[in-house]
Amino acid sequence: xxxxxxxxxxxxxxxxxxxxxxxxxxxxxxxxxxxxxxxxxxxxxxxxxxxxxxxxxxxxxxxxxxxxxxxxxxxxxxxxxxxxxxxxxxxxxxxxxxxxxxxxxxxxxxxxxxxxxxxxxxxxxxxxxxxxxxxxxxxxxxxxxxxxxxxxxxxxxxxxxxxxxxxxxxxxxxxxxxxxxxxxxxxxxxxxxxxxxxxxxxxxxxxxxxxxxxxxxxxxxxxxxxxxxxxxxxxxxxxxxxxxxxxxxxxxxxxxxxxxxxxxxxxxxxxxxxxxxxxxxxxxxxxxxxxxxx
Amino acid sequence: xxxxxxxxxxxxxxxxxxxxxxxxxxxxxxxxxxxxxxxxxxxxxxxxxxxxxxxxxxxxxxxxxxxxxxxxxxxxxxxxxxxxxxxxxxxxxxxxxxxxxxxxxxxxxxxxxxxxxxxxxxxxxxxxxxxxxxxxxxxxxxxxxxxxxxxxxxxxxxxxxxxxxxxxxxxxxxxxxxxxxxxxxxxxxxxxxxxxxxxxxxxxxxxxxxxxxxxxxxxxxxxxxxxxxxxxxxxxxxxxxxxxxxxxxxxxxxxxxxxxxxxxxxxxxxxxxxxxxxxxxxxxxxxxxxxxxx
Numbered sequence: 001x002x003x004x005x006x007x008x009x010x011x012x013x014x015x016x017x018x019x020x021x022x023x024x025x026x027x028x029x030x031x032x033x034x035x036x037x038x039x040x041x042x043x044x045x046x047x048x049x050x051x052x053x054x055x056x057x058x059x060x061x062x063x064x065x066x067x068x069x070x071x072x073x074x075x076x077x078x079x080x081x082x083x084x085x086x087x088x089x090x091x092x093x094x095x096x097x098x099x100x101x102x103x104x105x106x107x108x109x110x111x112x113x114x115x116x117x118x119x120x121x122x123x124x125x126x127x128x129x130x131x132x133x134x135x136x137x138x139x140x141x142x143x144x145x146x147x148x149x150x151x152x153x154x155x156x157x158x159x160x161x162x163x164x165x166x167x168x169x170x171x172x173x174x175x176x177x178x179x180x181x182x183x184x185x186x187x188x189x190x191x192x193x194x195x196x197x198x199x200x201x202x203x204x205x206x207x208x209x210x211x212x213x214x215x216x217x218x219x220x221x222x223x224x225x226x227x228x229x230x231x232x233x234x235x236x237x238x239x240x241x242x243x244x245x246x247x248x249x250x251x252x253x254x255x256x257x258x259x260x261x262x263x264x265x266x267x268x269x270x271x272x273x274x275x276x277x278x279x280x281x282x283x284x285x286x287x288x289x290x291x292x293x294x
Numbered sequence: 295x296x297x298x299x300x301x302x303x304x305x306x307x308x309x310x311x312x313x314x315x316x317x318x319x320x321x322x323x324x325x326x327x328x329x330x331x332x333x334x335x336x337x338x339x340x341x342x343x344x345x346x347x348x349x350x351x352x353x354x355x356x357x358x359x360x361x362x363x364x365x366x367x368x369x370x371x372x373x374x375x376x377x378x379x380x381x382x383x384x385x386x387x388x389x390x391x392x393x394x395x396x397x398x399x400x401x402x403x404x405x406x407x408x409x410x411x412x413x414x415x416x417x418x419x420x421x422x423x424x425x426x427x428x429x430x431x432x433x434x435x436x437x438x439x440x441x442x443x444x445x446x447x448x449x450x451x452x453x454x455x456x457x458x459x460x461x462x463x464x465x466x467x468x469x470x471x472x473x474x475x476x477x478x479x480x481x482x483x484x485x486x487x488x489x490x491x492x493x494x495x496x497x498x499x500x501x502x503x504x505x506x507x508x509x510x511x512x513x514x515x516x517x518x519x520x521x522x523x524x525x526x527x528x529x530x531x532x533x534x535x536x537x538x539x540x541x542x543x544x545x546x547x548x549x550x551x552x553x554x555x556x557x558x559x560x561x562x563x564x565x566x567x568x569x570x571x572x573x574x575x576x577x578x579x580x581x582x583x584x585x586x587x588x
Contacts, residue, residue: 165536166532199493199537202540242459242501246496246499247500247541269454
């Protein structure tokens with residue numbers, strides 16, 4: 001029943017008087033996320049699917065639609081979306097119990113969990129850009145916080161000579177003085193707004209020294225469902241190269257639906273490492289380790 | 295008649311097969327801008343005005359509304375908007391013939407010209423964010439190009455050792471090797487997107503040397519008409535300070551409806567110079583002159 005989705009969303013992020021998560025990395029948050037995923041999937045599985053014309057080489061996409069509401073969802077990568085995803089597997093991944101799973105499997109499970117709520121909100125709400133972004137930030141923030149064993153903060157103190165100034169930030173993680181800190185921007189898609197990610201990394205580098213914070217961007221996809229219902233990927237690799245050369249250095253970029261044009265960035269200067277999100281769990285030590293090596 | 299506004303807009307920016315401006319700084323562009331301003335004002339002057347509750351100290355705002363369409367405009371600064379603005383004065387300012395006018399007068403005329411089309415579009419179009427921004431970029435781009443005597447470009451070549459790469463940019467002006475170049479981002483409002491301005495300045499500094507391009511941001515206002523019809527100014531002075539300290543140095547920021555919170559930034563480190571747009575015409579020599587002095 002779709003009427004269960006909104007209360008479960010509110011139980012996560014804390015609207016409408018609901019008690020939101022107090023401890024992002026906790027078992028309780030794993031549970032709340034899994035509940036919302038299960039309810040969203042259960043709603044979506046009753047909807048019609050329509051294949052979309054994919055203009056992305058090697059990838060196929062569909063959308064969900066609800067005839068009664070006259071609404072359709074964003075595009076869904078048909079390979080990444082798992083139809084037969086059971087609660088036990090959702091729980092395992094939400095608890096970051098991923099031993100024995102491949103990067104590809106993890107990426108698919110997280111993609112399916114991420115897109116499920118987003119598609120449900122596309123159909124159940126009108127013009128809702130905000131809750132899918134907030135949900136996605138909670139989902140990825142939880143998985144990273146649980147893996148690092150530390151909850152993030154969302155503000156930072158600016159070291160000025162004069163007065164005390166704090167700035168809002170994306171999630172930042174303090175892993176202690178013997179490790180890097182982590183700067184974790186999370187976006188459902190980046191487009192031309194992506195320059196913010198490098199700019200905020202630059203501010204952190206300027207305030208606290210280059211690479212005191214390792215920058216890790218996590219994004220869902222760069223797909224765009226056009227008016228004619230075809231699907232394109234909007235990628236700006238030249239801009240990314242200029243930002244990595246002249247603004248700051250992002251240590252990793254992870255995607256759930258990885259654009260090939262960005263994967264190719266690892267093979268030429270400035271060698272931006274863009275990978276499927278499942279890889280994160282296998283290279284946490286590199287993110288935590290001090291130094292600027294890749 | 296509102297039906298004249300869209301063709302005049304298209305004659306400026308070039309939609310619907312209309313011949314758009316070929317030479318941004320030309321007399322022809324002055325004329326096309328003035329025609330659109332006059333048509334927009336003529337439409338607005340037949341509409342009802344409603345005073346809005348201003349939460350901005352010392353400023354009062356109103357909106358236009360069209361009962362038949364059930365639509366209202368963005369907020370208009372009552373002091374900056376000139377009711378009795380004749381065609382001759384519009385023409386003078388569009389031609390940058392501002393000798394004998396005070397900065398305050400110029401700012402009011404440009405504000406009135408800028409907001410006239412924006413308000414008309416708010417009411418005549420549905421959910422149109424794009425054409426007011428495009429119009430405002432043409433208007434300010436024209437005035438600056440005409441004053442500098444040079445048309446701008448909107449892309450730049452990245453100096454890489456390997457392949458040739460070009461990037462899209464905001465307007466950039468090449469004043470010749472004996473003067474600065476100018477980087478001119480233009481925004482109807484900035485909000486949290488403002489970090490893009492400093493980030494793009496940083497890319498230019500990185501590619502071509504610090505202050506080879508002087509950064510000049512021009513913005514209309516930071517007002518926001520809230521659901522209860524009150525007007526607030528959304529200002530983030532602490533963020534601006536951090537960006538000016540750690541990302542790049544903008545040489546000037548000009549506003550048509552100047553927020554007091556940003557004016558105060560000139561009095562403390564890093565001393566960001568935020569001024570009314572009319573001041574631009576009196577300090578063009580500082581923007582053209584080489585060196586990083588203010």
